[in-house]
Amino acid sequence: MHKTDHPRTPRSGRTPRSGRTVRRGLALLAVAALGALPWAGPAAAHGSIVDPASRNYGCWLRWGSDHLNPDMAQEDPMCWQAWQDNPNAMWNWNGLYRDNVGGNHQAAVPDGQLCSGGRTEGGRYRSLDTPGEWQTTDVGANFSVHLYDQASHGADYFRVYVTEQGYDPATEPLTWGDLELVEETGSYAPAQDITFDVSAPGRSGHHVVFTIWQASHMDQAYYLCSDVNFV
Numbered sequence: 001m002h003k004t005d006h007p008r009t010p011r012s013g014r015t016p017r018s019g020r021t022v023r024r025g026l027a028l029l030a031v032a033a034l035g036a037l038p039w040a041g042p043a044a045a046h047g048s049i050v051d052p053a054s055r056n057y058g059c060w061l062r063w064g065s066d067h068l069n070p071d072m073a074q075e076d077p078m079c080w081q082a083w084q085d086n087p088n089a090m091w092n093w094n095g096l097y098r099d100n101v102g103g104n105h106q107a108a109v110p111d112g113q114l115c116s117g118g119r120t121e122g123g124r125y126r127s128l129d130t131p132g133e134w135q136t137t138d139v140g141a142n143f144s145v146h147l148y149d150q151a152s153h154g155a156d157y158f159r160v161y162v163t164e165q166g167y168d169p170a171t172e173p174l175t176w177g178d179l180e181l182v183e184e185t186g187s188y189a190p191a192q193d194i195t196f197d198v199s200a201p202g203r204s205g206h207h208v209v210f211t212i213w214q215a216s217h218m219d220q221a222y223y224l225c226s227d228v229n230f231v
């Protein structure tokens with residue numbers, strides 16, 4: 001139900017003309033089968049924090065239509081290294097989750113691997129753990145967090161952490177000890193867009209917002225790093 005890879009349906013190669021009817025029938029069956037599955041292409045299943053943009057969502061948003069542009073190396077070097085490491089981290093911006101964690105997030109996600117969900121999916125998102133000058137979204141002490149989830153999983157809860165003043169995202173790997181829990185929400189009914197308010201006073205400059213989204217349709221936890229600039 002939660003495939004994030006995108007296997008191509010093998011095309012039947014050279015089918016003789018006499019096989020056309022059979023082929024059409026198979027194609028219809030294939031369409032019917034696909035229609036019965038809750039699977040869709042990239043950016044059509046699961047979700048992420050889109051504001052303030054998570055690291056890979058932001059890299060997908062800014063460069064997804066132009067990801068081979070060498071200017072990215074200078075203009076947005078952390079996205080550049082992410083695209084160089086594995087473009088699937090961006091194509092699957094909505095797939096950064098772990099199943100069956102049982103709420104033991106700190107056990108499942110070690111220090112230094114928070115932004116990759118403990119190198120989930122075979123390490124697909126490991127580039128997101130790299131400290132550096134990630135592009136930021138300006139926020140004040142009070143700001144809104146927006147989940148976009150085309151799959152409408154709903155939420156058992158969100159936990160939002162923000163790094164303590166003094167932590168330097170440009171040079172330090174992110175650890176649990178760097179974080180202050182600033183919000184734990186209640187549950188949310190299934191919806192494509194969920195927005196809630198958080199408050200993280202006493203900060204300035206570049207910080208990381210680390211959001212855990214515990215989805216409701218099954219035990220599925222998302223780990224999402226968003227870079228912000230407190231102004």
Ligand SMILES: [Cu+2]
Nearest residue numbers: 002045046151
């Ligand atoms: Cu999902």
